[in-house]
Amino acid sequence: MSNEHGDGKESGAHKVLAAIEPIIYAKRKLTMSILLVITAVLFWQMCLIKPDAGFDKSVPLEHPYMQVLTQYMADFGGANTVLVAIMQKDGKGDIYNDKFLSNLKQATDEIFFLKGVDRSRVSSLFTPDVRYIEVVEGGFKGGNVIPAEYAPTPEMFALVKGNVSKGGHVGRYTTTDQTGALIFSELLEIDPVTGEKLDYGRVAEDLEDKLRGRFVNPKKLVYKLKKDKTVTLSSGKEVKIDAGTIIGEGFVHLGLKQYIKTFEYAYPLEEGKTEIVEIKGGDASFDEVANPQYNPDVNIHIIGFAKVVGDIIEEIFAVVGFFFLTLVFTGILLWLYVGDFKLGMLPLICSITAVIWEFGLLHMLGFGLDPFAILVPFLILAVSVSHGVQYVNAWVGEIAENKRNSFDASLFTWRRLAIYGTMAIMTDVAGFAMIGLIPIAIVREMAINACLGMAAIIVTNKIMMPIWLTWIEIKDINDFVAKQDRRDSIFDPLWRLLSNMVNPKPAITAILIMGVLFGWSFWQGKALQVGDSQAGVPELLPDSRYNQDTAEVVANFAIGLDIFKVVAETDPEACVKHEVMEQIDRFGWRMDNTHGVQSSLSLPAVAKTVNSAFSEANPRFKVLPRNQYTMVQAITPIPTSSGLLNPNCSAMALFVFMKDHKASTIAGVVQTTKDFNKENAAAFFETHTDVNAKYCEEKLEARRDVGNLKHDQQKIITKIKKKNPTLPELDIPKQQAVIDAVAKVTEAETKLASFDKMCPVNFALATANVGVMAATNEEVHRLEKPILLYVYIAIVICVYLSFFEWQSIVAIMMPLALISWMAYAVMAILSIGMKVATLPVVALAVGIGVDYGIYIYATYADALAGGFKPKDAYYKTLRMTGKAVVFTGVTLGFGVATWLWSGLQFQRDMGALLVFMFTGNMFGAILILPAIASFILKPRELAPGEVPVFKPRH
Numbered sequence: 001m002s003n004e005h006g007d008g009k010e011s012g013a014h015k016v017l018a019a020i021e022p023i024i025y026a027k028r029k030l031t032m033s034i035l036l037v038i039t040a041v042l043f044w045q046m047c048l049i050k051p052d053a054g055f056d057k058s059v060p061l062e063h064p065y066m067q068v069l070t071q072y073m074a075d076f077g078g079a080n081t082v083l084v085a086i087m088q089k090d091g092k093g094d095i096y097n098d099k100f101l102s103n104l105k106q107a108t109d110e111i112f113f114l115k116g117v118d119r120s121r122v123s124s125l126f127t128p129d130v131r132y133i134e135v136v137e138g139g140f141k142g143g144n145v146i147p148a149e150y151a152p153t154p155e156m157f158a159l160v161k162g163n164v165s166k167g168g169h170v171g172r173y174t175t176t177d178q179t180g181a182l183i184f185s186e187l188l189e190i191d192p193v194t195g196e197k198l199d200y201g202r203v204a205e206d207l208e209d210k211l212r213g214r215f216v217n218p219k220k221l222v223y224k225l226k227k228d229k230t231v232t233l234s235s236g237k238e239v240k241i242d243a244g245t246i247i248g249e250g251f252v253h254l255g256l257k258q259y260i261k262t263f264e265y266a267y268p269l270e271e272g273k274t275e276i277v278e279i280k281g282g283d284a285s286f287d288e289v290a291n292p293q294y295n296p297d298v299n300i301h302i303i304g305f306a307k308v309v310g311d312i313i314e315e316i317f318a319v320v321g322f323f324f325l326t327l328v329f330t331g332i333l334l335w336l337y338v339g340d341f342k343l344g345m346l347p348l349i350c351s352i353t354a355v356i357w358e359f360g361l362l363h364m365l366g367f368g369l370d371p372f373a374i375l376v377p378f379l380i381l382a383v384s385v386s387h388g389v390q391y392v393n394a395w396v397g398e399i400a401e402n403k404r405n406s407f408d409a410s411l412f413t414w415r416r417l418a419i420y421g422t423m424a425i426m427t428d429v430a431g432f433a434m435i436g437l438i439p440i441a442i443v444r445e446m447a448i449n450a451c452l453g454m455a456a457i458i459v460t461n462k463i464m465m466p467i468w469l470t471w472i473e474i475k476d477i478n479d480f481v482a483k484q485d486r487r488d489s490i491f492d493p494l495w496r497l498l499s500n501m502v503n504p505k506p507a508i509t510a511i512l513i514m515g516v517l518f519g520w521s522f523w524q525g526k527a528l529q530v531g532d533s534q535a536g537v538p539e540l541l542p543d544s545r546y547n548q549d550t551a552e553v554v555a556n557f558a559i560g561l562d563i564f565k566v567v568a569e570t571d572p573e574a575c576v577k578h579e580v581m582e583q584i585d586r587f588g589w590r591m592d593n594t595h596g597v598q599s600s601l602s603l604p605a606v607a608k609t610v611n612s613a614f615s616e617a618n619p620r621f622k623v624l625p626r627n628q629y630t631m632v633q634a635i636t637p638i639p640t641s642s643g644l645l646n647p648n649c650s651a652m653a654l655f656v657f658m659k660d661h662k663a664s665t666i667a668g669v670v671q672t673t674k675d676f677n678k679e680n681a682a683a684f685f686e687t688h689t690d691v692n693a694k695y696c697e698e699k700l701e702a703r704r705d706v707g708n709l710k711h712d713q714q715k716i717i718t719k720i721k722k723k724n725p726t727l728p729e730l731d732i733p734k735q736q737a738v739i740d741a742v743a744k745v746t747e748a749e750t751k752l753a754s755f756d757k758m759c760p761v762n763f764a765l766a767t768a769n770v771g772v773m774a775a776t777n778e779e780v781h782r783l784e785k786p787i788l789l790y791v792y793i794a795i796v797i798c799v800y801l802s803f804f805e806w807q808s809i810v811a812i813m814m815p816l817a818l819i820s821w822m823a824y825a826v827m828a829i830l831s832i833g834m835k836v837a838t839l840p841v842v843a844l845a846v847g848i849g850v851d852y853g854i855y856i857y858a859t860y861a862d863a864l865a866g867g868f869k870p871k872d873a874y875y876k877t878l879r880m881t882g883k884a885v886v887f888t889g890v891t892l893g894f895g896v897a898t899w900l901w902s903g904l905q906f907q908r909d910m911g912a913l914l915v916f917m918f919t920g921n922m923f924g925a926i927l928i929l930p931a932i933a934s935f936i937l938k939p940r941e942l943a944p945g946e947v948p949v950f951k952p953r954h
Contacts (some may be wrong), residue, residue, distance in 0.1 A: 020418075025411060028467045035464055039353055042360025049359050051316070052368020053200040053309040055080040056189050057441035058776070058836055065775035069767040071707025072567050075646040076653040077121050079772045080187045082203075082304035083561065084111060084211055085553050087180030092297040094178045096161045098152035103215055103295055104181050110210045111185050116198045116306075121186035125164065125173050129641035132167030133613065142637060145169065168609070171558025180556055187306060190718055204310020212300040213251030220291040223248040223263060223284040231267070231277045239267065247279050251291065254281070301549035303561060305769075308537050311546050312371040315903045319374050322902060326378070326895035327352070330385060333891045338392055339483050346468055347388025350460040354384045357456030362449055372539075372836070373446045375910055378896070380453030382918070383428060386851045386888045387421055387461045393884040395469050400481045410469040414462075422462055423802035424854040429454045430794035431850070437790065438783050440776070440836055491883060498882070498926060499875035507931035514818055514928050521818070524825035530784065530834045531663030531777035538833065539906040558599060562658035564669055564770035566591075567651050568602075569703060569762040575603060575649035576631045581624050583684075583761040584652060587676055591656050594672045596665035601655040603644040607634040654763075658770055663833060666774050670765060677763050684760035696759035702752040709748050713741035780835060788820065795850055802854060803861070811933040812853035815924030819849055819917060826916050832909045849921030852889070855881045856925045857933065864939040867948035873939065874930050876950060882926055889922025 023031055059066055059079075069079060086104055088095060095101065108124045111117060123129055125145050133142035145163040150156060164174060174181050189198055227243045241247075248263040261281035266274035327348060335344030355377050362369070394417055398409035429451050436447035474480045500506050536547040553561055568587070574580040585604035592600050608622045611634040615621035625631050638644060645652045658665060685692060716737050720727065732738060766774055792813065799812050824834075832838060859881045863873035896918065899911025942948060 021411075021414070024414065024463055024466050025407075025470070028470060031463065032467050035459065039356060042364075043356050045360035045363045046356050049363040050368050051201055051313055051371055052197075053313075053371050054189060054197065054441070055187070055200075055305050057370065057445070058372070059772055060440050060775050060779040062439045063775040063779055065766045065771055065778075067704060067708060068567055068764045069771060070711045071704065072646070072651060072653070072767060075640070075651065076565060076567065076643055076767060077118075077186050079767060079769045080189065080305055081769060082111070082117075082185045082187060082207065082302070082306055083553065084183040084185075084207070085180055085301040085549070085557070086183075086215070087175065087299050087301065087552070087556065089297055089299060092179070094161075095174060095181050096157040096178075099295055100181075100298065101146075101152065101157075101160075103293070103298060104183075106214070106293060107211055107300075108183055110214070111183055114185075114203065114206050114210070116187050116191070116203050118186045118188050122184070123173075124183040125160070125169070125181055129639070130167065130169060130173060131639070132163045132169075133610065133637050134166045145173075175556040176558055177556070182553070182557060187304075196722075198306075200306050200309040201313050203306040204313065207302050207307060208310070209250050209252045212302060214291075214293050215295050215298055215300055217251045218291055218294045218296075219251075219288045221250045221253065221286045222246055222289055223250070223281075223286045225279070226283060226285050229279065229283060231279070233267070233275055233277070241265070241267070241277075241279075247284055250286075258282070258284070258286075299552075301552050303546065303550050303553060307546060308539065309371055311540055311544065312374075312904060312906075315907075316371065316374065318903050319907060322898055322907070323378060323381075325898055327381075329895055329898070330891050333887070333894075334385075334389070337389075337887050338396060339487060340480075342472055343392055343396070346465060346472075347385055347392055350388050350465045350468075351381045351384035353464065354453060354456040354460045355381055357459065358449065358453035361452045361456070365448070365452075367445055367448065369449075370442050370445060372442060372906075373449060375907070376446055376449045376453065380450065380457065382892050382895075383425070383454065383851065384457045384461060385892065387425065387457060388465060389884045389888050390421065390851075390855050390881060391417060391461060391465055392469075393881065396484060397880055399474060399477065400484045403477065403481075406472050406474065407470045410466045413469070414466045418462060420802060420854055420858045422458060423798055424851045425454055425458050425461075427795050427798035427802075427850045427854070430798050431791040434787060434790040434794050438779070438787060440779065443836060488879060488883070492879075495875055495878040495882065498878055499871050501927055501930045502870040502874045502934035504934075507934045510928050510931035514814070514931075517822060518818055521821035521825045524828055525821060527828040528824050528834055529663040529828075530781040531661075531666060531773060538909075539904060541903065541905045541908075544903075544905075558657075562661040562770045563768040564656040564658055564666075564766060564774070565768040566654045566656065566673055566766055567764040568654060569651050569700070569764050571758060572648040572650040575635055575645055575652060576628055578624055578626045578628070578631060580761055581607065581631070583680055584654065585624060587673075587680070587761075587763055588654055590672060590676050591654070591669070595668055596659050596662075597669065598657045598659050600657065601644070603635070603638065603652045603654075606638055606642075606644065607631070610634045610637055653767070655768075656770075661770055661773055663777055666770060666777060669770075670774050670778075673763055673765055680763075681760045688758065691757045691759055695755070695757065696762075699752070699755035699759055700762055702748065702755060706745065706748045706752055709741070709745045713738070713745055716741050776836060784834060792817070799850075799854065803858070807933070807936045808857055808861070810936060811857050811929050812850070814932055815928040816849045816853060816921070818928070819920040819924050822920060823913060823917055826913060830909060830912060832913065838910070838913075849917070849924065852885045852921050852925035853929055856885060856929055860930060860933060861937060863950055864937055866950045867940050867942040867946065868950070869939055869948075870934055870937075872948070877930075878926070885922055885925055889919050893919040893922075 061070075084107060086100070086107060088100060095104070104124065105126050108122065108126045112119055112122045128144050130145045131142055132145055143163075145167055146160050147156075150160075161178070164170060164178070170176060170178060172182070187198060187203065190196070191198070223246065225241060225243050225245045225247060229241045229243075230238050231241060232238050245265075247265040254261060258281040263279045263281060263284065264276050265279050267277050268274055331345060331348045334347060335341050338344050358377060358380055359369070391413060394413040395409050398404045398412050399406070402409075402412070404412065432447050432450040432454065434447075435450075436444045438444065438447075501510060536542065536550050537544075540546050550561060566587070568584045570580050581604045584602055585608075588600050588602040588605055591597050604624055608624055611625055611630070612618060612622040614633065625634060635649075640647055643653055643655075656669060658669065681693065681696070717732060720732055720735055720737065733742075765771065795816070796809055796813060799808050800806075802808065826832075827834065827838070856877060859877040860873055863876050864870065866873075868876060893915045896911045896914040899907045899914075902908050902911065
């Protein structure tokens with residue numbers, strides 16, 4: 001701060017500088033040695049980091065919808081599904097033939113035994129939960145759609161086809177034309193036995209290899225040991241495995257991934273037992289043999305969160321390639337910019353070091369790198385390059401203009417930029433930390449990731465770089481200065497032209513244009529959707545295999561892929577009461593007539609079909625019976641494995657099959673459910689005067705408490721299993737933590753039982769994959785504006801602490817706010833939805849704009865304080881820091897432009913958005929900021945005979 005503030009703040013800043021300066025300059029060799037050792041350790045930690053995807057991480061677990069999901073997950077399943085469709089190719093006939101049904105059976109078995117699959121939630125025509133019922137002479141007949149005595153005969157094929165039709169499974173378990181079949185499955189996020197997290201990369205690889213590859217690849221790969229290998233068994237005994245031993249097989253070429261793959265070989269022990277030993281893929285070779293399960297007449301389509309993650313992980317190598325391409329491109333431009341290879345590489349080396357520190361610290365804190373957070377390291381690189389260029393640029397200026405040596409140039413540069421630069425980084429840290437307020441694990445991890453990276457930049461750019469610069473020798477300073485002057489003179493006409501921005505007419509014009517752009521942004525930004533704005537998975541290209549698989553399944557199955565489950569909550573055994581079932585039936589009718597709904601399935605709908613069957617399938621009897629005993633007769637054939645009811649019939653799930661998962665479609669279905677809940681409750685209370693809304697709300701709260709406490713109890717058990725994997729199952733209930741948890745559940749159940757009066761059916765939102773999307777969309781919509789506001793409040797505070805003057809806030813924040821609002825408009829134009837993966841990017845990219853603004857404002861204000869007239873002050877600002885801002889904006893803009901050729905649609909979208917934000921913030925800093933500053937900052941009046949001189953206020 002300048003002395004003219006007269007508030008003592010300068011002394012505080014100088015105290016900080018005085019304390020840190022000796023560490024950097026007096027003991028630079030020791031300091032650098034320590035930093036290099038730390039970098040080496042963190043590099044080793046970085047090499048250990050692994051992809052860490054998780055379904056639960058992308059879910060707002062604290063949202064009320066997700067509490068419903070966890071409460072009924074054991075009864076109605078979760079939302080982490082995998083669907084596999086096996087479909088006959090065009091002209092190959094229906095599915096009722098030996099080859100196809102054999103493939104369907106094999107695929108069902110493969111999914112059943114995949115690691116991470118909830119075996120109780122695997123369902124296909126071959127599983128016992130898929131049944132049929134028919135009226136026969138003397139009563140009813142029912143059973144599995146595919147009998148246990150199945151044999152591939154024409155008679156059996158005809159029987160199965162009839163059973164599929166009788167069970168109403170056409171369109172759900174088979175395509176509408178019965179040329180394909182579907183296998184449903186769900187994944188467990190945590191292994192209930194070992195407590196280990198699910199490896200989504202491995203699940204995706206297994207799906208591709210053991211499902212798709214098994215049936216569509218004509219060749220099978222047999223992996224054999226190249227040479228004898230000695231392994232150690234769990235008993236400590238060393239055994240030899242002979243060369244040529246088959247250690248695994250597969251159906252998809254691994255390529256280079258074979259060398260990072262681990263095969264699990266079952267080593268034979270005595271008495272027919274085996275022990276799994278791990279063998280590295282590099283120790284094996286493979287032979288190609290004919291694949292006996294190859295079927296040229298079928299296509300395999302696989303969809304689900306795990307497959308999306310797998311496809312993104314597959315593209316990570318390409319993402320890394322784009323990362324290095326950006327590095328090379330940036331390095332070349334830096335070299336051309338400063339005219340010296342060593343100087344050009346220094347900001348890049350420091351930026352790469354910051355990323356190393358970021359990854360290393362992330363792993364040390366126990367985190368992995370989520371595939372959806374792959375853009376954060378580049379943003380760290382971008383911020384670091386921005387600061388590095390400013391620092392090198394200022395160092396060159398000290399040598400060129402003040403003829404200082406390398407050491408003194410570094411020292412004076414550090415004294416001038418240390419406070420401004422560090423506060424700019426702290427501004428970014430504060431902004432990123434605000435993102436961590438979003439209660440979604442992946443977003444919080446992004447915030448931690450970004451904060452660690454920014455902390456690393458403070459070390460690499462404010463300590464390492466100044467030390468490196470003291471050791472860079474300029475052999476011929478005069479020649480170096482001459483080259484700099486020639487290079488700078490090329491752009492002098494441009495800087496002269498831009499310096500007019502502080503004149504009244506251009507300044508007023510710029511401010512008016514800013515106002516128009518603000519208005520346009522508000523208007524256009526209204527079209528921005530919270531959630532997905534298109535069908536399919538927006539993270540992948542529209543023509544990606546995954547989205548093609550999705551389109552095929554949607555086009556051929558009546559139920560659709562996007563399932564929205566609503567849980568009808570009532571009293572135990574309520575499913576035999578007409579009054580309760582009638583409410584659920586009316587809700588199903590309302591859903592069937594809601595825009596965006598393909599069809600629905602509920603217990604009353606199935607019960608009506610069964611009731612009709614008791615009357616020789618007469619359609620007049622396809623109604624809900626009013627007699628309780630007749631209702632029992634209609635409900636009894638429907639098992640809990642159908643997913644339509646829980647064991648005591650206190651909760652019934654209604655399946656709503658959506659046409660798509662666009663944000664607008666989901667919002668419409670959610671609103672319809674809420675409206676029906678209100679209307680149904682109001683009608684119920686009119687005819688049941690013994691209860692009221694408050695009583696039923698307390699009853700519902702008691703029900704939710706039971707669900708939450710049971711979920712907490714299961715988490716405690718899982719944690720105990722993870723910490724004590726050898727603890728016998730019988731001993732787990734004896735643990736004190738489990739005993740306490742059970743006591744709480746019992747107390748809550750007793751309280752719920754005390755509410756013995758009937759209430760209206762509560763249609764609880766929501767479960768299944770669309771329920772998760774609905775909760776996420778609502779959470780993002782709720783926090784989108786507040787989080788951005790918090791980010792800006794944090795930035796305002798840090799900007800004020802940088803300058804202690806209100807003018808800095810106005811001049812820096814107005815252009816920054818404009819570009820943020822314009823980013824929303826750009827997202828709407830590009831059909832990029834505001835969701836978990838995109839919300840942090842807009843906020844994170846604000847950091848670049850803050851850096852631009854702080855450096856421009858600081859230099860301009862310093863020049864005015866030195867007595868320069870506004871135009872001369874801004875011309876000097878452009879020559880000193882403005883050129884670095886322009887260079888950084890253009891360089892980073894071109895760098896992320898390469899993302900437009902990425903294999904990930906998400907990266908393409910973010911590339912386009914970041915190109916806009918990097919270049920938009922650049923233009924805001926060099927055109928709008930000085931226009932605003934020209935009206936609120938005035939030059940210092942010079943004394944008679946005094947010459948203006950640039951002297952930093954710090």
